[in-house]
Amino acid sequence: MTGSTSSPLDLARKVLRTEAAAILSLVDRIDSDFERALEVLVDCRGRVVVTGMGKSGIICRKIAATLSSTGTSAFFLHPAEAIHGDLGALRDDDVVMALSHSGETEELVRLLESIRRIGARLIAITSAPDSTLGRAADVTLNCGITEEACPMNLVPTASTTAALALGDALAMTLLVRKGFREEDFASLHPGGKLGRRLIRVEHAMHVGAASPVVRTSTLMPDVFHEMSSKRLGMTCVVDDDGRLAGVFTDGDLRRLMTRNPDVLTLSAGEVMTSGAITIDRHLLAVEALKVMETHKITSVVVVDGDRRVEGVVHLHDLWRTQMV
Numbered sequence: 001m002t003g004s005t006s007s008p009l010d011l012a013r014k015v016l017r018t019e020a021a022a023i024l025s026l027v028d029r030i031d032s033d034f035e036r037a038l039e040v041l042v043d044c045r046g047r048v049v050v051t052g053m054g055k056s057g058i059i060c061r062k063i064a065a066t067l068s069s070t071g072t073s074a075f076f077l078h079p080a081e082a083i084h085g086d087l088g089a090l091r092d093d094d095v096v097m098a099l100s101h102s103g104e105t106e107e108l109v110r111l112l113e114s115i116r117r118i119g120a121r122l123i124a125i126t127s128a129p130d131s132t133l134g135r136a137a138d139v140t141l142n143c144g145i146t147e148e149a150c151p152m153n154l155v156p157t158a159s160t161t162a163a164l165a166l167g168d169a170l171a172m173t174l175l176v177r178k179g180f181r182e183e184d185f186a187s188l189h190p191g192g193k194l195g196r197r198l199i200r201v202e203h204a205m206h207v208g209a210a211s212p213v214v215r216t217s218t219l220m221p222d223v224f225h226e227m228s229s230k231r232l233g234m235t236c237v238v239d240d241d242g243r244l245a246g247v248f249t250d251g252d253l254r255r256l257m258t259r260n261p262d263v264l265t266l267s268a269g270e271v272m273t274s275g276a277i278t279i280d281r282h283l284l285a286v287e288a289l290k291v292m293e294t295h296k297i298t299s300v301v302v303v304d305g306d307r308r309v310e311g312v313v314h315l316h317d318l319w320r321t322q323m324v
Contacts, residue, residue: 018149022158046093048074055156063167079107092119103131202281205311216269246272
């Protein structure tokens with residue numbers, strides 16, 4: 001890859017093709033060694049300690065972050081700092097995941113004896129399975145590439161991209177093996193947009209005294225009071241058994257007053273809209289928004305299997321909390 005006569009666009013395209021080829025070359029290497037590495041991670045009772053120098057160290061930080069965000073306790077350990085005291089963070093029930101393109105990185109090689117003495121398991125990700133690191137590991141994953149994307153074939157580019165992709169493959173298969181769910185992701189990302197998109201209706205709805213509910217026999221003055229005090233622009237209407245019979249909204253009130261000015265003598269059951277749109281408390285907040293948009297409503301009632309009102313979700317609450 002010389003690049004001296006290539007245009008910048010040609011070179012950029014070749015970089016992308018080279019890095020894509022490096023990742024694709026890993027597909028045929030997903031074999032029994034990968035399965036063994038996965039089992040080591042599944043069996044880990046401590047933390048996953050990811051370590052590497054230079055550019056590999058940067059990839060290690062990303063892998064550790066991905067593992068941590070998907071339910072596996074993990075952190076990055078700088079190998080140079082480790083041999084100067086930070087090795088004390090390592091325990092015998094940990095798994096060390098070491099990244100080195102050559103497998104001969106001095107700082108990592110110096111750690112091998114200590115890792116064995118402590119009793120931690122070792123997974124190596126390297127382009128040289130027969131290297132010192134590769135031979136010392138419990139499991140070695142071959143991350144070798146044909147060439148770097150660098151025009152001089154020197155700068156770590158395709159090799160680090162391949163290592164990152166292999167780390168992602170381990171993290172995602174581990175996620176599935178552990179049964180990691182959307183709810184788990186949301187609980188680990190409470191401040192992030194991705195996590196908020198996985199918030200369920202039960203965490204956004206108005207419940208208890210904050211939920212507007214009247215009975216079918218409730219007269220309109222009390223219906224007005226319930227709607228005004230709860231400030232959701234509507235109220236649920238339940239029958240004598242406490243099951244949802246319908247809803248009454250601000251829009252219903254405006255339309256009613258144009259037809260029947262003497263509304264104060266009526267009951268909620270006489271003016272409500274039957275067949276109200278309802279959802280389950282376990283529905284995702286983003287799905288609740290779709291229901292509101294589809295039916296052109298600003299509030300939706302949450303009911304249980306017996307159609308008993310559990311709460312009300314309002315459109316403004318979803319937008320204000322940035323859940324959607």
